Amino acid sequence: MDLIEQLVSCSESLLKVLQHPADKRDKQVEKVEQLLAEREKIITRLKEESRENLNQHPKARKIVEMEQDIQKDLRRLYEDIKMDLKKWNEKKRLRQCYTNTFAHVATYDGRFYDKRK
Template structure:
């Protein structure tokens, strides 16, 4: 199998992987699989050299189409992760305020300083 065909197969696997619905508890595994496939594909890309046959050109167009979808799904995944991080920070802050409600109370409350002499 040529390097071009291997790149095509890896791109197809990536495409199928990102199209599957993603649960929060499966996210780490999915990211690891995606990273593995991307690394394999990245190693094969330098081995793909022109001239290309007409069938390889068609496969290349399919890879480009898949890459657009893959990139869009990566953007969605990044947004989900960012949203989860924000939510985690909020819940952490809320739970900390519940544990120690007087942590952020200013000590100068109720005091008045007269600067006149």
């Protein structure tokens, strides 16, 4: 199989994984990382070849279009994970406020100091 064919195949499978949200995001992220590493190896090998050969290939346009979709879906996945972390940290903060209600209040235990002599 040609390197460009491998790149197209790997990009299509990555796009498929990104576009179908999984119930278990951990598995989805692992699969995405695996496919990105595989694509990186293929692209590194492709860079060693001549540029003229790559630009004249009939599937070069398809690769560019898929790359834009992949970038968009990766940003969406990143934003989803970012929002989940934000929600989790907010829940954690609220839980701590509930368990230790007066932790953020600076008091002197209700003591009164009379400055008069």
